[in-house]
Amino acid sequence: MKKYFINRREKLIATLPDGCVALLFSGVKKTMSNDLFYPFVVNKNFYYLTGINEDNCIYMLVKGESIFKELFFTEQRSKEKEKWIGERLKKEDIEEISGLSSVYSLNDFETVLSSYLNSNNAFGEIDAIYLDQDKSNPFDSLDKIYEKKIKNKYPNLFVRNIYNNIAKLRLIKDDFEIENIVKAISITKCGIYEMMKNSKKCNYEYEVEAYYDFVLKSNNTIPSFKTICASEINSTILHYEENNCEIKDDSLILCDLGSLVNNYASDISRTFPKTGKFSDLQKKLYNVVLNTNKACINLLKPGVSRNEYETLARDTLASGLLNLGIIKEKDEIDKYYYHSVGHMLGLDVHDIGKFDEFKEGMVVTCEPGIYIPELKIGIRIEDDILITKNGNVNLSRDIIKEICDIEELMNS
Ligand code: GLY
Ligand code: MN
Ligand code: MN
Numbered sequence: 001m002k003k004y005f006i007n008r009r010e011k012l013i014a015t016l017p018d019g020c021v022a023l024l025f026s027g028v029k030k031t032m033s034n035d036l037f038y039p040f041v042v043n044k045n046f047y048y049l050t051g052i053n054e055d056n057c058i059y060m061l062v063k064g065e066s067i068f069k070e071l072f073f074t075e076q077r078s079k080e081k082e083k084w085i086g087e088r089l090k091k092e093d094i095e096e097i098s099g100l101s102s103v104y105s106l107n108d109f110e111t112v113l114s115s116y117l118n119s120n121n122a123f124g125e126i127d128a129i130y131l132d133q134d135k136s137n138p139f140d141s142l143d144k145i146y147e148k149k150i151k152n153k154y155p156n157l158f159v160r161n162i163y164n165n166i167a168k169l170r171l172i173k174d175d176f177e178i179e180n181i182v183k184a185i186s187i188t189k190c191g192i193y194e195m196m197k198n199s200k201k202c203n204y205e206y207e208v209e210a211y212y213d214f215v216l217k218s219n220n221t222i223p224s225f226k227t228i229c230a231s232e233i234n235s236t237i238l239h240y241e242e243n244n245c246e247i248k249d250d251s252l253i254l255c256d257l258g259s260l261v262n263n264y265a266s267d268i269s270r271t272f273p274k275t276g277k278f279s280d281l282q283k284k285l286y287n288v289v290l291n292t293n294k295a296c297i298n299l300l301k302p303g304v305s306r307n308e309y310e311t312l313a314r315d316t317l318a319s320g321l322l323n324l325g326i327i328k329e330k331d332e333i334d335k336y337y338y339h340s341v342g343h344m345l346g347l348d349v350h351d352i353g354k355f356d357e358f359k360e361g362m363v364v365t366c367e368p369g370i371y372i373p374e375l376k377i378g379i380r381i382e383d384d385i386l387i388t389k390n391g392n393v394n395l396s397r398d399i400i401k402e403i404c405d406i407e408e409l410m411n412s
Pocket of ligand 2: 257267268269367382
């Protein structure tokens with residue numbers, strides 16, 4: 001496993017100039033109240049480069065001319081703390097996972113950093129420090145705190161942002177990433193099937209959701225985002241998360257859900273009738289979305305632009321609704337379809353990285369939908385697609401989405 005992390009770091013190092021230090025922080029646990037914490041979520045860029053999933057760690061890279069050194073700092077293990085929260089990774093574990101062998105106590109971090117920022121060493125003059133700054137994160141991250149400290153202590157250093165260098169790498173998935181996404185999808189599949197098989201006997205959205213949660217827990221994992229399990233009007237709200245309403249017998253249930261494997265996410269949507277039988281109108285509308293989902297997947301290959309992808313989704317949904325007489329003009333589609341057809345998928349459900357056209361190795365979702373409040377119907381069908389050299393592979397192709405297959409499974 002460590003070969004992947006080593007390889008990613010090598011690629012990152014090649015993007016950096018000589019004479020710099022880069023620092024990545026794993027993050028800190030956020031306090032809920034007193035001594036209770038929210039579940040720890042590692043900084044994904046840090047994890048991407050190290051494979052380490054622990055709080056209070058720092059990856060440090062020093063790059064000079066034809067020479068570089070990587071160091072890792074982790075919180076000192078404490079027998080007293082271990083009695084409460086268990087063991088932290090040992091030096092050997094960190095090396096085994098990440099391939100990083102220079103592991104130090106976090107207490108030494110500032111001293112070690114200043115030793116490299118002093119120009120009398122083999123790395124020559126360091127004039128820039130790279131921090132991993134997610135501009136979309138409004139909270140005071142460790143990086144921001146360090147930026148202030150560093151600017152005060154080393155006013156002559158340039159402070160730069162390494163975020164986009166890493167985001168660019170994360171756009172193209174390696175085998176390990178694809179393997180994890182595939183595993184996450186297969187757990188999601190089992191969970192969706194349990195929901196489909198049991199929805200008949202459920203009265204509330206959360207009861208259907210519970211069948212998903214049971215499968216995830218049984219696979220020692222958690223949802224990759226808050227599960228959406230929406231019936232009737234709720235299914236027209238894109239990020240409906242309450243899942244607390246009674247489900248009418250003639251309602252469709254829109255489920256948008258995922259799981260996490262080694263921090264890699266799946267993101268799947270399926271829509272099915274509570275009782276296992278689509279009405280005629282539900283069938284017609286469902287097939288508009290299904291045809292769009294299939295047409296859009298068919299389009300995906302290297303070189304296709306994001307714009308072409310979006311346009312095809314909108315046009316296909318519009319012509320489907322025009323045919324059914326639900327809309328009279330093409331542009332009316334904006335009333336019933338108001339999100340984009342896909343996003344990158346990886347360590348983040350809405351994975352980072354800017355792109356204009358698809359390239360081999362990207363994983364993108366394909367998730368057209370229509371949402372018609374007047375009919376209390378929302379339908380979304382979402383698959384996770386790997387772009388390959390000459391086309392694509394639908395990684396979630398095993399999760400049924402044809403009406404006949406869904407009805408058969410639900411009534412078997
Ligand atoms: N589950 C959020 C999305 O599909 O983008
Ligand atoms: Mn989704
Ligand atoms: Mn999605």
